[in-house]
Amino acid sequence: MLDFFGKSPEKEDLKSRTPAGQYLTTKFPVLTYGPTPRIDTENWQLRVFGEVKEEVKFNYQEFMSLPQVKFESDFHCVTTWSQLDNTWEGISTKEFMKKVKLKPEAKFVLLHCYGGYTTNLTLEAFDDEDTLFAHTHDGEPLSAEHGWPLRFVIPKKYAWKSAKWINGIEFLTEDKLGFWERNGYNNNADPWKEERFW
Ligand SMILES: Nc1nc2c(c(=O)[nH]1)N[C@H]1C(S)=C(S)[C@@H](COP(=O)(O)O)O[C@H]1N2
Ligand SMILES: [Mo]
Numbered sequence: 001m002l003d004f005f006g007k008s009p010e011k012e013d014l015k016s017r018t019p020a021g022q023y024l025t026t027k028f029p030v031l032t033y034g035p036t037p038r039i040d041t042e043n044w045q046l047r048v049f050g051e052v053k054e055e056v057k058f059n060y061q062e063f064m065s066l067p068q069v070k071f072e073s074d075f076h077c078v079t080t081w082s083q084l085d086n087t088w089e090g091i092s093t094k095e096f097m098k099k100v101k102l103k104p105e106a107k108f109v110l111l112h113c114y115g116g117y118t119t120n121l122t123l124e125a126f127d128d129e130d131t132l133f134a135h136t137h138d139g140e141p142l143s144a145e146h147g148w149p150l151r152f153v154i155p156k157k158y159a160w161k162s163a164k165w166i167n168g169i170e171f172l173t174e175d176k177l178g179f180w181e182r183n184g185y186n187n188n189a190d191p192w193k194e195e196r197f198w
Contacts, residue, residue: 019191022082030145037114037165041149050171051106066091073155076191088153089136105173112168119161119178158189
């Protein structure tokens, strides 16, 4: 845990970037409910379904051939650790959405993962400028524990909405709660409003 004593500009900056009730770490802790799924990229698949004009299935090569981006962002877990300045590389949601033909009724998204984990978002929160499907963190391929081969990253929400081992994106007309959202976590999950629990 870093302390905020002293008044160096750098420390003030770290403080202003740390939401209330959070402490800073640089250890990139692993937080998973249940076992780590082991996925081989030969059989990996991402299914895009629900309120779409055409269902799409990407294999690993197809998905990786989409244009790549590098985004820097902070990561806030509801269990009170935050890790600042993460560099994520992968495919931006904006780029992904160019491949999806949504029905006009689509307003919500449920992310599905290998292992059965789910988490939900509004379409607006999902399709933001800073969200992406990441395969690399700080220049290294994701470890199995951190979501290899692909995880979602949504910096403006508590990290339980950054789904690891993602394998499905379901578009919906009505909101459908994900795993933690059904089990007591706040649906909106904004760390700057401390929206932790119901
Ligand atoms: N599939 C899946 N994704 C998940 C989780 C999980 O249990 N399963 N845990 C979430 C939680 S609570 C957090 S804090 C982050 C942690 O990511 P990390 O383990 O890479 O630090 O992943 C999120 N994504
Ligand atoms: Mo978390």
